[in-house]
Amino acid sequence: MSDFQIGLLSNVGMIAFVALSAYLLLISGSISFGQQAYFGLGAYAAGIATALWEWPLAVALGLGALLGGVGGGLVGLLTRRLHGVYFAIATLAFAEVTRVALDLWRYQRAIGGELLGPDGPNGFNGIRRAFEEGWTPQSFMILIWTLLAATLLALMLFERSRAGIAVRATGGDPVLASLLGTDVARLRVAIAAAAGAIAGLGGGLYAHLNTYIEPRLFDVMLGVHALAYGLIGGLGTALGPLIGVMIDIGILESSRLFHGWRMVVFGGLVALLLIWRPRGLLDEATVGRLRAWFYPGTRHA
Amino acid sequence: MLELEHVTVRHGATIAVRDVSLSVTAGELVALVGPNGAGKSSLARAIAGAHRPAGGVIRFAGIDITRLDAPAISALGLTHLPEGRPLALTLTARDNLLSGAYVLGSMARAHERLREVLPMFPALATRLDQPAALLSGGERQWLVVARALMARPRLLLIDEPTLGLGPRAARETLDVIAGLRASGTAILLIEQNAALALGVADRALAMSAGRIVAEGAPRSLLDDAGLADRYLGERR
DSSP, X not given: OOHHHXXXXXXXXXXXXXXXXXXXXXXXXXXXXXXXXHHHHXXXXXXXXXXXXXXXXXXXXXXHHHHHHHHHHHHHHHTTTOOHHHHHHHHHHHHHHHHHHHHHOBOOEEETTEEEEEBGGGOEEOOOHHHHTTOOHHHHHHHHHHHHHHHHHHHHHHHTSHHHHHHHHHHHOHHHHHHTTOOHHHHHHHHHHHHHHHHHHHHHHHHHHHSOBOXXXXXXXXXXXXXXXXXXXXXXXXXXXXXXXXXXXXXXXXHXXXXXXXXXXXXXXXXXXXXXXXXXXXXXXXXXXXXXXXXXXXXXO | OEEEEEXXXXXXXXXXXXXXXXXXXXTOEEEEEOXXXXXXXXXXXXXXXXXXXXXXXXXXXXXXXXXXXXXXXXXXXXXXXOTTOOOOTTSXXXXXXXXXXXXXXXXXXXXXXXXXXXXXXXXXXXXTTSBGGGSOHHHXXXXXXXXXXXXXXXXXXXXXXXXXXXXXXXXXXXXXXXXXXGGTOEEEEEESOHHHHHHHOSEEEEEETTEEEEEEOHHHHHHOHHHIIIIIOOOO
């Protein structure tokens, strides 16, 4: 596999974590413009843990996911009564606060004669633990996809669980879901925490593959893309956002087919899909048909 | 099963329900009829825990539920089918049904219940994997009733189930609802279509301007020409 292909697959895999994070909120009926913040928090936390505290990579990735989850959960707690555009604005505001705070934050230490750590807008250099531990770009790509596959599998199992059905019911109509017995406010906080953790895990991977991060990587454009991936790929299954990422990064960005027009094509694609397939390519109707086709035995039960 | 004593419901300064007392026993279908704005839906929302009453006591299965919230009340076996938001349209019919079984506590029990409920609604069996948005009006109404059954409710509180349905679909829907009594389910049916509701009810209450203005056998309410004229909007 060429370096280009490995890099491309790694990118698709990492961005898929933010897309899944936004997707999880979308199916629960919440539009968040702020999932990039937890990706960023996870990236900074995991980077600091390995580069400054010299933790092993695995533990650092766990810390990134944990911090993303705590951040997402706290914002979820504060916004649990907000809906629609108010929720969207609140999540965007928290994400921008996080980004600006990272811009102002300096936390550097001399490690091996070199000054490492977050340096405000100058970013955070030298997150080299992954390669010091012997990960090659190829094996790191496999790590990304293994973790992504595990996350996808967990999400798909979750969606067929009692809580998963309750999440979709809440997304369909929160008042109805509460009348059917779901504690909607609690559910929304839990979903926000889980979504934050997924983004945080992706952020930790991102920091270690690129070895350099800076606050403006985690601006609102990443959050908007994360939302768009779910809306393109479809909200009927967790595979939808992954397909969205593959279409954008895998085809539009990598092929250079459209040169500078990529964002125009991407924006146009989103607009067209929102008109023709408002819930994406793999929407609930398509997924339902596929399920009936694959498992004809379950049709009557 | 369900007892209300002197329940009052306010919306700000407006009193929507004034000093209402009523009861529904197991296996009984009580129709609550009355014109628009009589306070029927406000009363239903208060019973279901969606809006806390300003006064009075609501008891369900011997438990005081006046101050409980909606999820806690539904967990006790009181299922509310509110007016105007019958289904989550983006969900498939199957997921709508499974969401109705949330209070049963596990997916295994939900699927088991689905196998019990589906034979009652053969028309739904072939449409399980389609989003509710793609079902016809009649099919959606079946789905609403089927989903209500998924929770194994002890009491169903149904608000305007025939709204927007043609006469035949409306009658079929009410017949299905009436059939649920056989399993011991108590039903409080709220309807504007008084003639239809009184046709299937065991007992009836008429509401107007927030008060119960008549109570008795459905026949007696229908035969009270003055009442029908004034409150039920029905001229026979």
